[in-house]
Amino acid sequence: MKPTADDEITAYVFAVRAALGDLPEAQRDELLEDLHEHLTEVMADGEGTLVDRLGSPEAYAAELRGTAPSFVGGFPDPPPSRYNPLTDLRDQVMPQLREQIMPKVQMADARVGKLIGYDNVSDFLKLLRPAWWILRGYLAAMVVAAMLDESGQPIGLLPRIGGNDFVALVFLGAAVFGSVWLGRRYPRLPRVPRIALYAGSAVLVLVALAGFFEADSSTRDSYYSDVNYENPYSGVEDVFVYDEQGRLITNARLFDQNGEPIHLGNAYCSDDEGNYVETDGGVYPYCPSRAPFRMPGSSPSPSRSASQSPTPR
Numbered sequence: 175m176k177p178t179a180d181d182e183i184t185a186y187v188f189a190v191r192a193a194l195g196d197l198p199e200a201q202r203d204e205l206l207e208d209l210h211e212h213l214t215e216v217m218a219d220g221e222g223t224l225v226d227r228l229g230s231p232e233a234y235a236a237e238l239r240g241t242a243p244s245f246v247g248g249f250p251d252p253p254p255s256r257y258n259p260l261t262d263l264r265d266q267v268m269p270q271l272r273e274q275i276m277p278k279v280q281m282a283d284a285r286v287g288k289l290i291g292y293d294n295v296s297d298f299l300k301l302l303r304p305a306w307w308i309l310r311g312y313l314a315a316m317v318v319a320a321m322l323d324e325s326g327q328p329i330g331l332l333p334r335i336g337g338n339d340f341v342a343l344v345f346l347g348a349a350v351f352g353s354v355w356l357g358r359r360y361p362r363l364p365r366v367p368r369i370a371l372y373a374g375s376a377v378l379v380l381v382a383l384a385g386f387f388e389a390d391s392s393t394r395d396s397y398y399s400d401v402n403y404e405n406p407y408s409g410v411e412d413v414f415v416y417d418e419q420g421r422l423i424t425n426a427r428l429f430d431q432n433g434e435p436i437h438l439g440n441a442y443c444s445d446d447e448g449n450y451v452e453t454d455g456g457v458y459p460y461c462p463s464r465a466p467f468r469m470p471g472s473s474p475s476p477s478r479s480a481s482q483s484p485t486p487r
Contacts, residue, residue: 183213186224189231194239205238303357311353313378315346316385410438413458414465422465426458 187209194202216227228234287294312333319333319342329335332342333349356363356371363371415426428436435456442450443461453460 179214179217182224183210183217186213186228186231186234190235190238193232193235197239304354307354307357308350309382310357310375310378311350312346313382314353314374315349317378317381318349319345412439412460412464415458422459422462424459424462427456428458 187206190209191202191206194205197205213224213228216224225231283294283296287297290298292298315333316329319329319335323329323335323337325334325337329342332339333345334342335345360368360371413426413428415423415428417423428438430436437456439460441453441456441460443453443464459465
């Protein structure tokens with residue numbers, strides 16, 4: 175349990191009393207008669223612990239001891255604190271933020287919470303903490319695996335290092351365990367580790383969003399030219415299909431052995447004025463006028479789909 179200000183004051187008074195233990199009891203009681211009230215005022219006037227502001231109880235007792243022969247009920251004042259412009263700015267801004275923004279945040283918290291069946295949406299988010307801890311561990315493992323893997327192959331949905339599935343599962347379990355451990359102990363962490371954990375979580379969220387959009391784009395635009403960097407079709411801009419008589423086939427579509435459409439090139443074609451216009455993606459050729467060759471006197475072959483891979487023979 176976090177000690178309160180009153181607990182700190184009581185402990186400080188007790189320590190000062192112990193340091194003055196060699197004085198007569200009556201004199202010691204006279205020295206410490208109003209010390210509790212004085213320390214309460216010190217705590218209210220500034221920030222920091224009593225030790226920060228007044229020094230150790232032993233040092234404070236020594237100062238009191240020096241005033242004992244002529245003691246008239248006064249106590250040493252804390253040293254004046256140095257002016258800190260950031261602290262002054264915070265003391266001016268924070269009250270205004272609390273008065274203007276916090277009521278709106280609390281109102282929105284309550285209104286959104288009612289929509290999902292909770293008094294406050296923050297209550298619902300607290301229930302999602304364990305799920306976030308697990309997701310955070312997974313994301314951290316994926317980021318570390320991507321940094322350490324040197325195989326040159328996609329790591330997939332597991333944090334594979336060197337393409338090893340067993341290592342990926344062990345690493346993933348360790349990362350999730352560590353994330354849950356940190357999540358349960360977060361309130362007891364010092365300030366700097368808490369800030370670092372916040373910053374790391376924010377970075378993981380950004381990485382997750384980037385990975386999601388990349389995966390979504392790859393799924394919708396599964397171009398064969400994106401398979402790997404050594405794909406011989408990575409430079410293809412257009413596809414021209416010819417029948418057995420050498421006639422150009424227009425409006426052709428390509429499919430692989432699984433019936434999945436094959437997308438190559440860029441679905442753009444220049445018009446008569448040299449401007450690029452978007453064409454029907456997946457229908458070849460994009461620009462029939464750019465056919466590399468055409469049989470003399472032949473007309474384009476009727477449109478049809480080509481269900482074979484464009485791999486050259």
